[in-house]
Amino acid sequence: MRSVIVFAAALTLAAGQLTPDEQAVLQRISPDSLRGNLSFLSSDLLEGRATPSRGLDLAAEFIASRFRAAGLEPAGDDGYFQTAALSIREQNPSGFEMTVAAGGKSIQVPAAEASILTDKTISFENVPIVAADRELSADQSAGKVILWTGRGRRPKIPETAALVLFAAPAARPTVFDPETSSSRAFFNTLASAEAIALIKGAKDARMSLRVEPSLEHSAKVRNVAGILRGSDPALRETYVMLTAHYDHVGMRETGEDRIYNGANDDGSGTVSVIEIANALAALNSHPKRSILFVTFFGEEIGLVGSRYYGRHPLEPLAKTVADLNLEQVGRTDDTEGPQVGAATLTGFDFSDVPKVLIDAGKLTGVKVYKNEKASDAYFARSDNQAMADLGVPAHTLCVAFEYPDYHGVGDEWPKIDYANMAKIDRMVAVGLMELASDAAPPKWNEENSAASKYAAAAKKLK
Ligand SMILES: [Zn+2]
Incomplete structure (x- = not known):
């Protein structure tokens, strides 16, 4: 792929705007590491990571092992795991x-x-x-x-x-x-x-x-959560979240290829959370706020893992200043045309958060833009919605909303643009450091009628 471009892109980081410490950790975000992790998470042996399934459990264990390797603090009720019980009802x-x-x-x-x-x-x-x-x-x-x-x-x-x-x-x-x-x-x-x-x-x-x-039985499923503790004595009790869903839609009954690998949806977001956590954990000086990294189960069956998190937050929602959710950040072959060096957010005018990402994009050579057709329409289509409903400013960052293998068996890891994904992840890491360091937390845009209900929910949190 295009790993040569990585170093050129890294060198375009504006000197002076980022500390040498910050610039150094961004170099830890590597296309090869992303490819390695994604080739496992989206392998056939994980059988499409349906909620619940053995493949999903294996994925959770893998993500926890990566959080452990990065040195994150476990944030769940069972080490890195937040355990929930789902019911399965069958004829x-x-x-x-x-x-x-x-x-x-x-x-x-x-x-x-x-x-x-x-x-x-x-x-x-x-x-x-x-x-x-x-x-x-x-x-x-x-x-x-x-x-x-x-x-x-x-x-x-x-x-x-x-x-x-x-x-x-x-x-x-x-x-x-x-x-x-x-x-x-x-x-x-x-x-x-x-x-x-x-x-x-x-x-x-x-x-x-x-x-x-009907017959009914229950199954345990897990969100995976780790914390990078903040450095400021007051702000370290406040949190910025970086999230993605690690589940996908499982397998189909027939066909030569029966496995929905979900490499881009949302293996790409999941390995990006891992990669960014691993990079930022190497900072000599941590950001002021704590960063909570969470990968959710059950997005594909209706935001079940993020809704569960919302009812059982691992850190107080009133102290959670933002959630940046990553979805489909690996494929650049958007059906509307190639999306290279560019990313968009859902609910682009709903809060201050996208502005922080636009600035991070300027420092890392990524164009962060509003997709006029899709940004608002897609707000409800991922886990950011569960957090937004509770008042936490939350958006999904995405490279391609629609791509040829969306929810198809062909969504496989060789089709990902890893050099581009690393570049996007560096931009996200810069935005995250900014959100975690700014004393003023982001706010919902109350003047936008589409965001007013979230602004009202935020007031209830305080
Ligand atoms: Zn998804």
Whole structure:
């Protein structure tokens, strides 16, 4: 790749604006180290780091080992780990019977091709089933099984329906945080392509079904957290966070390559957190505030790890002055055109934080810009949202919002631009040092109506 450019870029650091100590630690951010760590985190053996999974646990252990090597203080409840228990709810396979019949044809759907979650036994015979791709009235739905085949937003389906199923490529267990009720919104799915085709092609389709109450068990998952302690006696009890999610979406059922490696999403953010932590830990003189490095589980299933952190902060949120979240910082092949030496932030005008990054970009040769189309739209699409909702100024820094292998099995580590990622990480490290050294904490921009609810949440924190 382009490792030669690294030294040229490093030399463009404006002398005088950074101390020799700071300039020296930035040299520790290395494309080879990023490549080495990412090639492990996104390897096939970690099976796409689904929440929860053995691959996710292996990734957590690896991240903790890197924090340990850097000499960070453990910040979790169990060393570097903050442990949470998730619930996994699955269709009960025993006694399951589903038959779909239409036009004289009848299909038995095996338990593995449906996921129906219920508290009590469901049992019915020959109930009409209709495929729908637009909303139905209460009368149209009454007493029927509705198979939703539409795209996009999930519809409101009248409660008069006997059962609602979503046509889905695979039937999977539902994972949720038992501490929150909102994530208990389950979606029953039907994955049998044969049954879906039969229902869609018929006007007289009927379903018979028996399914016993769902099975539920719990699994432990972990956020990984370490602290670089601040140097100022007063400000060291305040915190700047650098975060990324280390989970991804796991594996698919079929295909030659079944593994969603998630190298860019968000292995790139994860190895960047590790790399920046390792660099800054070598400072002779630490920044005034403490820096809290956290990698989250469960982003891909709905910001579950960061929401968990928000309810169980390892350091007080009122003393957490900012969260800089890293996502997709490795690929430069944005679908809108190459993004080299450039980075953007979500919610660009929501707080003072992006200004600090613009200045850090000037010192490191990175253009930090507002993506007019995507910056606001993507604010809710990563873990920064969980922190922002609680009032902490929080943004996601990203190189490419959209790239060819997004959530595809081809998101693999050889496609990352490591020299560029190292350059971006140096910019982030400079911004982080600035956020951690400035006595005045960043503020939400109250004049921006999109940010006013976060500003209100920040006031409640104090
Ligand atoms: Zn992501």
